[in-house]
Amino acid sequence: MNIESIADIQFLIDNSVEESTELEYKRSFAKANPKWKEELAKDISAMANANGGIFIYGLAEKNVSNGLSLPELITPIPSTEMTKDQLSQLLSSNITPKINNIEISVLPQEGGNVFILHVPKGITAHQNKINHLYYIRRNATVEVMEDYEIRDVMNRQSNSPLEIDGCGLYKTKNDPYSNKAEYTFMAKIQNVGHSVCEVYKLNVYFNKISLHCDFSFPSKENFSYTALDAERLKISCKYQEPIFGGETLEMGHFVLHIDKDHEEEFLDGLIIDMILFYPGGSCDVAFIPSEQRYVEGRDKINTLLGRDKRIDYPILEVDSLKEN
Template sequence: MKIELLREIERLVEGRAPESPTLEFKAGDALRNGGKNPSEMIKDISGMANAAGGRIIYGISEDGPKNDRCASNFSPVMDENVSADWISQVVASRTSPPIPSLSVQSIPKGSGRIFVVDVAQGNTAHQSLFDNIYYQRIGAQVLAMQDFQVRDVMNRRMGPVLNIALQRRITNYPKEEARGYHFYPTIQNVGHITVSNWRLRVLVPQLAYFLREKDNAIVLGGDRLVTTDLSRTETGMCNVYTYSSGALSTLNKEDLHPGELLQLQGGVALPEINLKVSNKNYENLKASSAAIYWFFYSLNARPLLGSLTFDEWCDF
């Protein structure tokens, strides 16, 4: 898993990936167990939680204009007193309320380490206890929040809280030297408010579809509960699967109540998303970093988005 993550990070550097609202690069000197560094770390992490969540990679230097910074080179963290546990402990003790959803991974690189910090969007505003300021990542900058921004983030608790995922199973095809990847979405309401009038769109790269031998056409689920269309993303053309509360009303699944888990699979009505990777399409998929994206919309919930990178869903 760490090898795959390191390869993903190496591609970010090689491709000079730009920073974004959900991706930030920090040189290794930014992470030290002392001085002002812990307060800057809390500023960045709390700012990410108070925005849309995202990933901060410590160990990559960046360059370019202020609002258009790109990954430029590796600059590992050299302080031996810095560890994944130390980062988690500082965040837990120096944010109020403590940020609950934090994943920290440590990867060796040269004589130092790279730390990948994944921050989930908070369901309330988190304050830095170093200076008692609320921060928020806006674009590629972290700024102090104004009163109305703090109130807006705190109101997230007034809406539903959802966990959305793509479940995967694998089928091997030894004769074809191929592997099948089968997905279906799940939506879990982990909050206290019922979700209604919702729509989930899953974008899947066309390069990974099962193909008919005769006409080379894409095989799609031709049922009435899942609609399909086409869309273009940064990684190429995708087929779009759309699930909605209206379409599922015939199954009495239009409302998602607190604690309920909705599994969007089941026979012809809700077919799995079936992909196949072989020697014929692997290199093209890898070169295009073919990710799977999803977008969730509801009348009483904030829009949610997520993705599985190619390395996350494909282990061919």
């Protein structure tokens, strides 16, 4: 999500974009609270220890229900209360190690300013220097990190992060003498770090499976698949070779065979949900073929799919796979 202007903030209000793991609204810096500096360090470090994200200070939120918060009103913060330099100094002084590359934007408004903070995902665990605790953001809440979580985040620096750099569902065969249309799926995986990543796995979830579609897989790649429920299928694509820093590889290349009589019905509303796992992290991206559109981030994907959390209850494991 790219938020850089008052127009972008107004879009959030007009479209009732709720807070998430990677987006937080704050009316002010809450200086009336004696521990406001501790709370500031807690919130920012928790975001970095999770997946990074955006804070907007000067945007009041309203609680709707069940912890759901929506943006309500732009509330400029007086210049006498906070400046960009003061905020930068507070973050540097109260979070250790210092979070590099935090972007602070100040949008002048009548009566004060709105602050937008772009917090990058940390490459190590960041501690609240005031109370010496480590925090992490889960959905729209902040919690103290468990020991294993601290160790996992500290290992990010030694593990190169991977990203899903796009995917496609391409019609590759339309034999007029066959009652099946063939579509090939492929995803691009990029190592955005500097070291070699030798272990990774891509899970691809289809939200619509039926008797009108079946799959086949190339023998050169390692696949397994699981029927999660009556309508969801998970296909796991395991790594074939190390991926070096800055390198991009393709994964997938499996084929969907769709009954032509039900081709349009199957593709309409199809959502391909992808989770890329690698040591120290994961990357979540969904692709909507009918719209040629991507949705990034687990919270947004779950909203798109109409559920609050990912349900992953295997019903049937299939070991023998078709091969091309």
